[in-house]
Amino acid sequence: MAWVCLAVAGILEIVWAFAMKQSQGFTRIVPSLVTISTMVASFALLSVAMKSLPLGTAYTIWTGIGAVGAFLVGIAILGEPAGALRILAALLIVGGIVLMKLSSAG
16 A cells, blocks of 8 residues: 555656646646645655655655656656657666665565
């Protein structure tokens, strides 16, 4: 169950990062409310996951999901550049997430 909570927390991190971008510095109400609510939910689920997962594992995977997810949303939805070095960096993050999961008990 901790891994499911962690995965959902990571997905919510992607949502709040995108919503924060859409809020234009918290000047638009709906994206601002989405940002705050998904941020709180993401932190809450991360907290639940940390009850049974090691801190380093949970936090690394949570931030990795958020970082790579926000990167992909930036490319797919916002039209941000997808240069070779940026893609390599994202792949290295994904590799780190996989290794962290494989090295963790539970």
